[in-house]
Amino acid sequence: MTSTPLPASIDDTMALLDGEGYVGDRALATVLLLALKLKRPLFLEGEAGVGKTEIAKVLSQALGRDLIRLQCYEGLDISTAVYEWNYAAQMVEIRVSEATGDTDRDDLSRSVFGERFLIRRPVLQALQPSVKGAPVLLIDELDRADEAFEAFLLEVLADNQVTIPELGTIRAEEPPIVIITTNRTREIHDALKRRCLYHWVDYPDAERELEIVRRKVPGAAERLMAELVAFVQMLRTDEDLFKQPGVAETLDWATALTELNEIALDPDMVSDTLGVLLKYQDDIDRVRGSRARQMIDEIRRDMERAGQETV
Known part of the structure; x- marks a missing residue:
């Protein structure tokens, strides 16, 4: 690339x-x-x-x-995020040096703390030059x-x-x-x-979220996408949820309902699949059943009024 x-x-x-x-x-x-x-x-x-x-x-x-x-x-630390030394390879180097009689302490220290024994973790990798x-x-x-x-x-x-204390400063x-x-x-x-x-980075408005669903779940029915996005938007604004659904959950739900061959929101199917959209049982209980049916009816009335105004 x-x-x-x-x-x-x-x-x-x-x-x-x-x-x-x-x-x-x-x-x-x-x-x-x-x-x-x-x-x-x-x-x-x-x-x-x-x-x-x-x-x-x-x-x-x-x-x-x-x-x-x-x-x-x-608990993330420098050895995981930045660098660490290959201690096993260093020990082998020390043993080899001892076996060959090359035991000058300064030379050995420079050798085992050289770059060939340095394990680069993500931060240090990011500072390395790349073509x-x-x-x-x-x-x-x-x-x-x-x-x-x-x-x-x-x-x-x-x-x-x-x-790095043993090597000095590595600059990008x-x-x-x-x-x-x-x-x-x-x-x-x-x-x-x-x-x-x-x-x-805020939740998208309805228009932008609908465009996201269109792009990421192209197999979804247009009516399903419109009602689904309106449902999620209503959850974020009207319902007192412990955790509001993100765009990732919207996409997961759109994908799941499409896999189930849904072309529009069905109250029973909504209740059965809320675990894809919401991740806390209290939130699911709040929306499931009559509340989901009420929301879908309200969404469809709003869409009908919008259609009449457009005409």
């Missing part, structure tokens, strides 16, 4: 996203263009399932760059990691470098394209945010 030139304008960025099937808005295209031009990390915040991670994947595909993903979790150009480094769900790891990232984000020839995502389960420190451009 050969790399593609970076977009030169907001319209180019919109076209780049659109070409990979990502239905984004102009605000996202603007901040994405600025992040590329200014070589600044992009900090994406929003609810789970709104498409934050997908932005990094689409950018990698569209630009022909490698995607290096660091999935964050509690395709700077890779896309996705630091996914940073809010799941500990604050100590946040503090370490400051050097990487500010100076595009990592300091070209800064990686850094995308950081968080589901806002906890606040990220201001010191890290200041080094990034910020964008809130």
Whole structure:
């Protein structure tokens, strides 16, 4: 895969996203263009399932760059995220040196702590030069990691470098394209945010979500897509749910109902498949049955009125 030139304008960025099937808005295209031009990390915040991670994947595909993903979790440390030494190979090197009588301590230390014994983890991999150009480094769900790891990232984000005590400082020839995502389960420190451009990724409006479903589930019936999107939009605005469904759940539900050969929302089928859309039993109980039927009737009345007004 050969790399593609970076977009030169907001319209180019919109076209780049659109070409990979990502239905984004102009605000996202603007901040994405600025992040590329200014070589600044992009900090994406929003609810789970709104498409934050997908932005990094689409950018990698569209630009022909490698995607290096660091999935964050509690207890993530430098040895997993940045680098570690190949201790087994180092021990073999030490044993060989002892067997051959080459036991000069300084020479041995330089040898076993050389780059051939260095295991590069995602962050360090992202700082390495590539013929395709700077890779896309996705630091996914940073809010799941500990604050100590946040503090370490400051050097990487500010100076595009990592300091390894035994080797010194490794600096990127070209800064990686850094995308950081968080589901806002906890606040990220201001010191890290200041080094990034910020964008809130919200749930899409009905028109944009319908276009997303059309592109991602092309086999779905048009009526089903329209009613399904209206149903999800109503859930997000009218229902007091513990966890609102994201776009990912909308697509899963559209795919499931299409596999079941549904061409429109059926109240019984909706109740039977709510586990695809909603992930908490209390939310499913709130919507299942009479409430689902009531919502579908309301959606169809609204569609009929809209059709009459159009005529």
